[in-house]
Amino acid sequence: MNQRPAILIARAVFPEVVARLREHxxxxxxxxxxxxxxxxxxxxxxxxxxVMTTGSERIDAALLAACPQLxxxxxxxxxxxxxxxxxxxxxxVLATNTPDVLxxxxxxxxxALLMATARxxxxxxxxxxxxxxxxxxxxxxxxxxxxxxxxGILGMGxxxxxxxxxxxxxxxxxxxxxNRSRLDTGxxxxxxxxxxxxxxxxxxxxxxxxxxxxxxxxxxxxxxxxLAQMKPTATLVNIARGGIVxxxxxAVALREKRIAAAGLxxxxxxxxxxxxxxxxxxxxxxxxxxxxxxxxxxxMANLAADxxxxxxxxxxxxxxxxxxxQAGQGR
Ligand code: DGY
Numbered sequence: 427m428n429q430r431p432a433i434l435i436a437r438a439v440f441p442e443v444v445a446r447l448r449e450h451x452x453x454x455x456x457x458x459x460x461x462x463x464x465x466x467x468x469x470x471x472x473x474x475x476x477v478m479t480t481g482s483e484r485i486d487a488a489l490l491a492a493c494p495q496l497x498x499x500x501x502x503x504x505x506x507x508x509x510x511x512x513x514x515x516x517x518x519v520l521a522t523n524t525p526d527v528l529x530x531x532x533x534x535x536x537x538a539l540l541m542a543t544a545r546x547x548x549x550x551x552x553x554x555x556x557x558x559x560x561x562x563x564x565x566x567x568x569x570x571x572x573x574x575x576x577x578g579i580l581g582m583g584x585x586x587x588x589x590x591x592x593x594x595x596x597x598x599x600x601x602x603x604x605n606r607s608r609l610d611t612g613x614x615x616x617x618x619x620x621x622x623x624x625x626x627x628x629x630x631x632x633x634x635x636x637x638x639x640x641x642x643x644x645x646x647x648x649x650x651x652x653l654a655q656m657k658p659t660a661t662l663v664n665i666a667r668g669g670i671v672x673x674x675x676x677a678v679a680l681r682e683k684r685i686a687a688a689g690l691x692x693x694x695x696x697x698x699x700x701x702x703x704x705x706x707x708x709x710x711x712x713x714x715x716x717x718x719x720x721x722x723x724x725x726m727a728n729l730a731a732d733x734x735x736x737x738x739x740x741x742x743x744x745x746x747x748x749x750x751x752q753a754g755q756g757r
Contacts, residue, residue, distance in 0.1 A: 431738055433476035436462060436483045439502070443727040449475070450735050468492045476734045478502060478507075478727075481714075484519070487513040500730040504528055504666055504717075507640040511748055513604045518757040521747040522733035525584065526724040528717040529534075535587030535716040537667045539681045540577075540633050543661045543689035544570040548710045561565045570632060570659060570686060571633045572597055578631025579603040580647070581638030581666065582619070588634055590617035602627055628655040633663065640667035650675040653685060668693040670740070677702035680709055691716050 430454040435444065436628040438459035443577070443581040447453050454470065456462070461482040462470060471477060471493040478500050479485065485499045490513060498520040501509065501742070507521045514521045531611065542548055553559060577593040579586045582605035593599035601619040603730060608614075614621065622630065634656065648673040662685060664671050671696045679685050680703075684698050687708040693699050696714060703709055717723065737743040742752055 431475045433472055433478065433734060433738075434470050434474045435469065436470075437480045437502075438477075439722055439727045443724070443731050446477075446728075447731050447734065450739065464489065471496055471617050472735045473718070476500065476738055478629065478730050478734060481505065481508050484508050484510075485514060485519075486510040487517070489518055490514065490517040490660075494757075498522070498734060498743070499663045500733040500743075502726050502730045504532075505639060506747060507538060507667060509747070515748040515755070516753060517750055518755050520737055520743060520751040522727045522730065522737070522743045522745050523747055524726040525745055527729055529584045529588050531719050532585050532665065532716045532721040533592060535718075536585070536589045536635055536637070536663060537592050539665065539689035539691060539710060539712065539716075540635060540661065540663050541572060542710045543663060543687045544572050544633060546687070546708075549707050570661060572599070574598050576599075576600045576602060576630055578627045579619070580624070580627060580634065580635040580636050581605060582609055583619075583637065585665075586620075586635075586637040587613065587617050589637065590619045594618035597706050600629060610728035625655065628652055630658070631660060632657065635663045636666045636670055638666050638670060640669050645669050646672045648672065648676070650679070653679040656685050658684060658686065660685050661689065663689040665691045673700040673703060677706055680706045683708075 430452050434454045437456055444453060444455060460564065464484065467483055468489055473495060475495055475497045480502050487510060496519055500522045502524060504523050504525050506521065509521045513519050546567045546569040577599040579590055582603045586603065590601045594601045602622045603618060603619050604622055604624045608621045630672040639648060647670050653675060676688060677700055680688055689710040691712045692714055699711065703711065733745060746752055
């Protein structure tokens with residue numbers, strides 16, 4: 427009997443997904459769920475043709491050179507800044523991600539974080555838990571209006587559009603957006619969103635939600651200069667990636683009340699968080715959980731598994747990032 431292909435699941439995933447993969451492959455898992463160092467990952471990948479990754483595993487030229495049998499890396503995430511896709515394409519290694527299955531869940535969370543930030547939910551809960559609530563006051567934790575306000579969205583892909591629909595149709599918000607390319611008129615109408623320049627977006631938004639992918643070009647898209655253009659009453663929400671916001675500059679802007687508040691699900695250098703963000707009261711901090719519902723995380727893991735099964739079985743993945751590799755350029 428032919429030896430079955432060997433794969434590595436780099437982080438702990440749901441048992442039912444591991445069981446599905448075991449029907450097709452020799453599977454090595456990481457039950458401890460401790461992220462591998464780059465050297466450990468290379469060691470574990472010896473003899474493996476496939477790997478299931480999360481954002482904590484980097485697939486770059488050095489790893490590809492050290493793992494000549496690797497043919498496919500399936501990320502359990504829609505974002506893939508942990509992949510050097512050009513290096514993977516050059517090496518003939520297929521990259522896949524998990525679009526669509528997390529869109530609505532992530533948009534729900536973006537909206538939840540916006541609401542918690544604008545309406546000061548966490549700050550007021552801490553106050554109550556600390557036993558500081560001894561009288562009601564008219565202006566106590568008075569926050570920013572959400573309904574009828576101006577929602578700005580930077581990055582109008584699938585998740586940006588899902589947030590726009592919630593704002594426009596659910597909360598009667600005036601939705602403006604900026605994106606590398608403008609949406610077609612049908613998509614703009616569905617989101618009731620108006621395209622503006624980045625400067626207009628910064629200046630006009632009451633609530634600015636960031637949903638742009640991370641790359642060298644989007645590094646510190648929001649820094650001190652951009653924060654200075656925002657309204658002093660504005661809130662900023664980052665559910666995209668750490669590094670899109672200059673966290674040190676944001677902490678200063680929050681402390682000096684140059685903007686009202688921020689809601690952050692992602693951080694530069696996470697899981698570390700800039701210490702100054704931990705001491706300012708007007709920020710809501712969550713540990714990169716925007717897509718974290720059990721059904722969605724299961725759907726993401728299953729899609730990554732489907733990509734491994736399909737590509738290693740038929741040569742055609744479901745959601746390839748570098749499809750030229752499928753057209754005969756692969757290892
Ligand atoms: C994604 O899918 O990109 C989420 O941020 C989880 O990593």
